[in-house]
Amino acid sequence: MRLNSLAVHAGRDNMGIAHVPSIDLSTTYRTPVLDEATDNIDAMAQGHQPINNPIYQRLHNPTVDRLEKAMSALEGSEASVSFASGMAAVTGSLLAAKMVGSHVIAVRPIYGGTDHLLACGILGLDVSWATADDVGSHIRPETAMILCETPANPTLALIDIEDIVSQAGDVPVLVDSTFATPVLQKPLMHGATLVLHSGTKFLGGHGDVMAGIVSCSEEWARRLRQVRILTGGNLHPQAAYTVHRGLQTLSIRVRSAQENARYLVERLLDHPAVEQVLYPELSSCDPKGLVGRQLAGGGTMIGLVLKEGYAAAREAMSAVQLFTPAVSLGSCDSLIQHPAGLTHRIVEEEARASGGITAGLLRLSIGLEDPEDLWFDLERALSREELALSAK
Ligand SMILES: Cc1ncc(COP(=O)(O)O)c(C=O)c1O
Structure with missing residues (x-):
């Protein structure tokens, strides 16, 4: 299916006879068979999806899962991991990067919140600021991620993703593609490792819901899910439903x-x-x-x-x-x-x-x-x- 059809249909399978997905608001799930529940906990603690029981809403939620599947279809990724806001997604990505190395490189301009999050040092990461042309010269053995935005907030400056990726070598590249949406840009097709959206913007599309989402490989998704479980930046199912509905008209x-x-x-x-x-x-x-x-x-x-x-x-x-x-x-x-x-x-x-x-x-x-x-x-x-x- 092409993008317009995916936007309308993705994440909407297995709905029984319902025409739209139901919203699962349970914060907890019944665990009558303890051994089975334990297996689910073990899987999710390692960042995997649950086997057959979400256990607890912070660990997994079926309504949220539908939105994530839809975003994976739109971005062409193996997996997607959603968060309570765009900033929670940025924080989650940086903490996931921290599992790999202590240093990140960022290209300005970027959203003011992301800029300040990196500049103020609260996450304990070592940050180098680079221009799009000299990203390569800042790479060190401990570099875990290169972070950039295109079009950039607020100047609409454009970054050549393929150029950043070629300078990056083995270092993962995260592109905040909030301004472009998957309708206009697919960073993963140009070699980016992770693509991030503030779902509060175009994906939700009506100014009434906050969300953040990262699309990436299953390997990165596992790190992101581990961070999300521990830090509690998970997306509420009602919000996930609203963003998922927004995708239909994106x-x-x-x-x-x-x-x-x-x-x-x-x-x-x-x-x-x-x-x-x-x-x-x-x-x-x-x-x-x-x-x-x-x-x-x-x-x-x-x-x-x-x-x-x-x-x-x-x-x-x-x-x-x-x-x-x-x-x-x-x-x-x-x-x-x-x-x-x-x-x-x-x-x-x-x-x-x-x-x-x-x-x-x-x-x-x-x-x-x-x-x-x-x-x-x-x-x-x-x-x-x-x-x-x-x-x-
Ligand atoms: C490009 C970009 N990334 C991330 C964010 C943060 O998103 P949120 O406000 O959903 O936390 C914003 C917010 O304006 C943004 O413009």
């Missing part, structure tokens, strides 16, 4: 919002308040020609650098009426936010500056509204900002 949502984004990019390029538009399909943003080769389209996220910096960004955030001024992304409705002030505020100032996270940068997540209405709102908000500035 492709149509991403493609439709992408059309809207393209429409807005064309117009924003000519707006007098705008210094630069950041969008993967613009040649200025894709010097390596990755759109078409790695990324099937520019996606639904736009970066906007305003000529008048912070004051203009603040004005635009308060002037929008159809866009919601809020962090997050990938909902049906359009959002606008200021990375330096919000999502990436926690990132060291120097790293923000070198990563292009400037005071005049706004990040737009384009939704499914009518593009004319979105443009009307944006154009008015940016022009109001012009009026306000010229009045000063």
Whole structure:
């Protein structure tokens, strides 16, 4: 089956006569045959799936398992392991890496939470920051993982996954593909070892559920499950159901919002308040020609650098009426936010500056509204900002 069919059907087999999967909310399961229960515990303690009894919701849940199977189908992976949020998935991946070695390499820019998690040292990992071109020179015998994001949050910077993989040699590469979704990018096909999504974004798709998911080999999945069992970052079955349902419309949502984004990019390029538009399909943003080769389209996220910096960004955030001024992304409705002030505020100032996270940068997540209405709102908000500035 192709992606659109998989998105609708994957993880939905063995449902009996039901048309949609049921939600199993049990926190515990009956264990009348102790020897059998013990075998299940032993299997799961080593990161395997249960043999025939989940025992306890933190160890395994059938509803969550359905979502994981669906994501494996979409990403083309042997296995997937879900978590309570994208950050729980990042933490779980880093702790799984720690089972292998003490050093990780990360490429900026990345989501502010991930950046801070690595920079603050709470996980006790030794972290090297690299540019996409010099990842190879940071590799040591104890390097357990290379972590990168493409398109990157918030600048939409693109990374050539195959290039990172070739520099990595035997070192596993984790790609946060949240901005692309499996509709536009399949990192494992380009040699990545693990692909991570904040399911809170496009996968859920309606701004009403938090989740994180990692797709990878069964060997990595076993490490991730072991970490999840111990740290308790498991996804609630109700949330898993909601994300799984979101997958059914993922492709149509991403493609439709992408059309809207393209429409807005064309117009924003000519707006007098705008210094630069950041969008993967613009040649200025894709010097390596990755759109078409790695990324099937520019996606639904736009970066906007305003000529008048912070004051203009603040004005635009308060002037929008159809866009919601809020962090997050990938909902049906359009959002606008200021990375330096919000999502990436926690990132060291120097790293923000070198990563292009400037005071005049706004990040737009384009939704499914009518593009004319979105443009009307944006154009008015940016022009109001012009009026306000010229009045000063
Ligand atoms: C690229 C990326 N990765 C990970 C995360 C963390 O996800 P969550 O908010 O679900 O913990 C985010 C959140 O914005 C993100 O944008």
